[in-house]
Amino acid sequence: MSFASLGLCTPILEAVANQGYEKPSPIQAQAIPAVLEGKDVMAAAQTGTGKTAGFTLPILERLSKGPIVRSNQVRALILTPTRELAAQVGENVATYSKRLPLSSAVVFGGVKINPQMMRMRKGADVLVATPGRLLDLYNQNAVKFNQLEVLVLDEADRMLDMGFIRDIKKILALLPKQRQNLLFSATFSDEIRELAKGLVNDPVEISVTPRNTTAKTVKQWIHPVDKKKKPAVLTKLIQDNKWKQALVFTRTKHGANRLTAYLEARDITAAAIHGNKSQGARTKALANFKSGEVRILVATDIAARGIDIDQLPQVVNFDLPNVAEDYVHRIGRTGRAGAEGQAISLVCADEFKELTDIERLTQQILPREDVFGFVPTNKLPEPLPLRPLKAKKPKKPKKPKAEKVNNQPDGSNGNKPQGNKQKSNQAGNQKAKSRRSSGNNKPAGKPSYKSDAKPTGKPAGKPKGRASGKPQGKKPQSQKPQGNKARNGKPSGTAKQR
Numbered sequence: 001m002s003f004a005s006l007g008l009c010t011p012i013l014e015a016v017a018n019q020g021y022e023k024p025s026p027i028q029a030q031a032i033p034a035v036l037e038g039k040d041v042m043a044a045a046q047t048g049t050g051k052t053a054g055f056t057l058p059i060l061e062r063l064s065k066g067p068i069v070r071s072n073q074v075r076a077l078i079l080t081p082t083r084e085l086a087a088q089v090g091e092n093v094a095t096y097s098k099r100l101p102l103s104s105a106v107v108f109g110g111v112k113i114n115p116q117m118m119r120m121r122k123g124a125d126v127l128v129a130t131p132g133r134l135l136d137l138y139n140q141n142a143v144k145f146n147q148l149e150v151l152v153l154d155e156a157d158r159m160l161d162m163g164f165i166r167d168i169k170k171i172l173a174l175l176p177k178q179r180q181n182l183l184f185s186a187t188f189s190d191e192i193r194e195l196a197k198g199l200v201n202d203p204v205e206i207s208v209t210p211r212n213t214t215a216k217t218v219k220q221w222i223h224p225v226d227k228k229k230k231p232a233v234l235t236k237l238i239q240d241n242k243w244k245q246a247l248v249f250t251r252t253k254h255g256a257n258r259l260t261a262y263l264e265a266r267d268i269t270a271a272a273i274h275g276n277k278s279q280g281a282r283t284k285a286l287a288n289f290k291s292g293e294v295r296i297l298v299a300t301d302i303a304a305r306g307i308d309i310d311q312l313p314q315v316v317n318f319d320l321p322n323v324a325e326d327y328v329h330r331i332g333r334t335g336r337a338g339a340e341g342q343a344i345s346l347v348c349a350d351e352f353k354e355l356t357d358i359e360r361l362t363q364q365i366l367p368r369e370d371v372f373g374f375v376p377t378n379k380l381p382e383p384l385p386l387r388p389l390k391a392k393k394p395k396k397p398k399k400p401k402a403e404k405v406n407n408q409p410d411g412s413n414g415n416k417p418q419g420n421k422q423k424s425n426q427a428g429n430q431k432a433k434s435r436r437s438s439g440n441n442k443p444a445g446k447p448s449y450k451s452d453a454k455p456t457g458k459p460a461g462k463p464k465g466r467a468s469g470k471p472q473g474k475k476p477q478s479q480k481p482q483g484n485k486a487r488n489g490k491p492s493g494t495a496k497q498r
Contacts, residue, residue: 006032008061011099016057019095025050026208031184032058040181040200044207051184052092055152059126060093062150064100069123072143076150077175078128079168081159083108083279084286089154090128102126109133110279117142131159131167138174145175152182153199157192158329165195172199186329218331220343221367222355224380227348230318231262233374234346237316238268238296245289247312248298249330251319256298259318263296270296301326317345320354324361349378356384363388 003016003024024032027045034041035058045051059076069075078093080086090106097104105124107116109132116133120142127134127143137143151172153159159168181200185192196203225233238246250256256272263270271285271294289297301321315334321327334341345366347355359365365383370376 001029003057006057007036008032008057009064011064012057012060012096015096015098016053021053025054027051027206028054028057030206030208031055034204034206035059035180035182036061038062038180040203042183042196042200042203042205044185049208051186052089052154053096055154055182055184056089056093056096056126059150059152060097060100060102063102063125066149067147069103069125069147071123072120072141073123073147074127074143074145075124075147076126076152077134077145077148078126078152078154079131079134079159079171080128080154081130081162081164083110083130084273084282085155086128086130087283093126093128097126104128107133107137108279109136110282113137113140131164131171135167135170148176148179150180150182151175152184154184156183156185156195157325158185160191160195168195186332218334218341218343220331220345220364221369222345222347223371223374224368224376225346225348225371225374226376226378227350229374229376230346230348231259233371234259234316234318235263235266235268236371236374237344238263243314244295245292245312246296246314246316247289247333248296248316248318249321250298250300251321253300255319256300260296260298263298268296269294270298272298274300301330312341314342314344317343320345320347320351320358322354324354324357327358328362347380349376349380352381355380359383360386 001024002022003013006024006029008016026049027043028050031041031043031051031054035055041055043051043054045054055078063075066075078089080089086106086108090104093104102125103122104126105116105119106128107120108130113133113136116137117140120127120137129137134143153168159165181203183192183196183200183203223233223237234248237243248259250259253274253276256274260270260272271288273282273285277285285294285297288294298318312334315331317327317330321330331341331343334343345355355366363386365386368380
């Protein structure tokens with residue numbers, strides 16, 4: 001099968017050929033025809049199998065036959081979880097659309113928003129964005145969705161892991177209901193399928209490989225080492241094997257910085273890339289790594305998606321990830337597009353649980369090789385027998401908020417904030433009424449004095465003991481001064497004085 005047989009136009013075919021691609025990958029062969037037919041698609045495939053081209057090529061084909069995009073409008077929206085992945089997808093779109101009368105733009109956080117707002121004045125046929133920055137642009141009227149035809153969630157599982165679910169739901173509420181929806185990811189978790197129920201309509205499901213499997217072109221093994229010896233072991237591997245390029249993953253940002261400084265002190269050019277780095281520093285580090293100026297790129301999982309480097313020879317897990325699925329994404333940075341790669345993991349005894357989770361997830365025992373001179377003092381336990389993965393029990397659906405009713409006398413359900421506000425308003429109104437009634441129930445023209453309130457249970461008439469100035473009997477019920485004179489501190493006087 002060739003790309004020409006998939007129904008793509010000549011300009012796109014020429015752009016693909018210039019990239020050196022002759023035959024579509026399995027995910028591309030199945031996804032491109034479905035997208036061209038206008039169907040909703042849910043596609044899962046291993047990292048590095050060509051998912052990006054699987055949706056960018058047919059989207060460009062469809063948009064090339066449509067109307068011209070207007071100012072601030074978008075015709076196709078691609079959401080990605082990280083800045084690096086947004087930049088990568090944007091590069092692919094620009095590359096494949098060189099010979100087409102289409103425009104594209106990339107927007108993400110970490111940089112100034114004004115240039116992005118200026119760019120969107122021209123509109124964009126294809127907009128690649130991270131959720132947070134897209135909402136910022138929409139709130140400033142820099143992006144509009146009246147012309148939107150296609151929505152793509154790229155690496156949707158990662159977006160949920162990174163807590164973008166609220167932003168995604170806000171964005172979905174802003175988009176036209178009549179649109180094509182595409183979900184592309186390395187894996188499809190149960191949470192993703194739950195999200196897809198309210199997003200896609202009668203989707204075409206594509207899964208070219210079993211869930212959470214690693215590419216056969218990637219050779220994997222582990223080096224058991226003591227935790228404190230990991231930096232020295234990594235240095236020995238780089239020097240003995242004369243690695244010109246390696247992507248190293250750490251669990252924490254501070255760990256990435258420390259490891260980078262350690263390697264630099266031993267004349268090994270290295271750069272760190274993680275969430276605490278500015279976008280300019282991250283872009284520069286990735287560019288230097290691709291060009292070969294930097295031998296070792298140290299990254300955290302936050303930056304794992306989007307690092308797309310042709311012929312990357314090896315990936316090193318300096319620390320095993322806490323989440324087993326991240327191991328699949330990490331080693332997917334090598335062995336891309338059918339090329340061979342190596343995935344090495346430095347594992348200490350404290351990481352045995354993480355190792356067991358990874359082996360169970362991938363259903364393979366990773367071979368172990370000791371490094372000469374670094375046999376661990378704390379032995380790594382022997383691997384546990386593989387057990388088949390159990391299907392996760394579906395989560396119980398949460399009760400809708402509407403069921404949490406405040407029993408209002410008028411029968412309204414009343415959300416909590418509104419209920420509190422109504423209660424405070426009612427209390428304030430009642431207080432105001434009581435003040436008005438206490439001061440305005442007297443005949444017109446007569447001021448209201450404190451002595452006007454007669455004691456209860458006493459007959460009307462001349463009170464006893466007032467001539468001597470000594471009050472007799474109970475005090476009046478109302479102790480608060482009434483009227484302007486009482487508030488000004490003037491004595492109220494007796495009935496005879498009035």
